[in-house]
Amino acid sequence: MSAALPLYITSPSVPTEAELSALLRTALESRRLSNAGPLNHQLKLRLSEMLKVPHLALTSNGTAAIEVVARALEFHGKVITTPFTFPATAAALIWTGATPVFVDVEEDFLTIDPNAVEQAMDESVSGILGVHVYGNPCDVVRLDAISKKHRIRLAYDGAHAFGTTYDNVDISRYGDATTFSFHATKIFTTAEGGAICVNSPELHRKIELLSNFGIESEDSVADIGINAKMSEIHAAFGLANLLHYHDDLEQRREIRKCYDEAFANLKGISTLGDRPGISNRLQYYVIRVRDGKRDSVQSDLKSSGVFARRYFYPLLSDIKAYRQVCPSASNPFPNATRAAAEVLALPLSASMKKEDALRVARIIKTSIT
Ligand code: T4K
DSSP states (O other): OOOOOOEESOOOOOOOHHHHHHHHHHHHHHTOOSSSOHHHHHHHHHHHHHHTOSEEEEESOHHHHHHHHHHHTTOOSEEEEOSSSOHHHHHHHHHTTOEEEEOOBOTTTOSBOHHHHHHHOOTTEEEEEEEOGGGOOOOHHHHHHHHHHTTOEEEEEOTTOTTOEETTEEGGGSSSEEEEEOOTTSSSOOSSOEEEEESOHHHHHHHHHHTBTTEEETTEEOSOOOBOOOOHHHHHHHHHHHTTHHHHHHHHHHHHHHHHHHHTTOTTEEEOOOOTTEEOOOSOEEEEEOTTOHHHHHHHHHHTTEEOBOTTOSOGGGSHHHHHHOGGGGSOOHHHHHHHHHEEEEOOOTTOOHHHHHHHHHHHHHHHO
């Protein structure tokens, strides 16, 4: 019997060489490689239609997308966010001159707790940056009410939530702006890339401007922007990947179902639930391992060639560099702290087979019993 192949947290969806080269030919023949070329235009159109969103801008990655949004919404002073996230969320705030104020997350969905947001509110808060953790939306209704009450802007880091709908509309229709990541590890990928969705045409224009150095025309630089543009090569990769996107989702759904069944009544393990009203939470499959056994389960998986990841550990509030610039980091975050000690993201990708998921579940069962 041959040894099982290693399984990573993800394996990117890739187009075939023929699919990609057909699209790349446009860029190669025209020698148009960047700066709002025809492939960017096509991808923008396809994604806006698919998500049914009014305004979508493409970016070089999900981190740059947050930075552009922070500038476009004029975040300054304090911005309330969560310590239970990938470093990019808070780093983007700090790089654009704001100070993250960390607050705790909700126990069930691990998204920012609206009660904690209310409690942290003061006059120097200019915005809220929620994170749709693992594709589970924040409590968008309550956060919307809080941001309106305090007259501050509300943005979402939706790096994990591409294609998620809430109450049958795309998740990016909530708040002032939502960012997505199209990194290789994401459900829809352009290798590196991202997007920003907004409802307001004025805000969209500002975002496009800021993503291209603030250049309005040959004669005018209207703002202090940066380079957050997606290249034509990355846009070609995205367009080619869209050919398989729905099949990929189906396969991910199958794997998720398999895991759900395997962990349904397993003592010591709980799975993360979906916030009611959402669809398509297929970016990450996350379990919580109780009784302090998370790290030994991860290590047993690793010994068998299964590379699960502790997204998100450590909490940003426990990282020295963040503690030095975020006074709020020394506050207690009981829900986030417990989650950081228990969560384990298991391999999930469209190239996995049911047998792979069953193998992962078997190792976990043996490890915890
Ligand atoms: N906000 C949130 C909430 C995020 O999670 C992220 C990114 C962002 C913002 C920022 O978006 P981007 O600026 O990245 O667009 C990975 C990703 O690099 C990162 O995009 C992602 N979140 C994060 C959750 O995961 P690492 O350091 O865990 O990646 P790495 O290199 O260890 O890769 C994980 C596994 O994926 C590897 O073991 C194998 C597999 N892999 C990875 C790559 C890059 C492949 O099979 N092929 C590949 O090309 O951060």
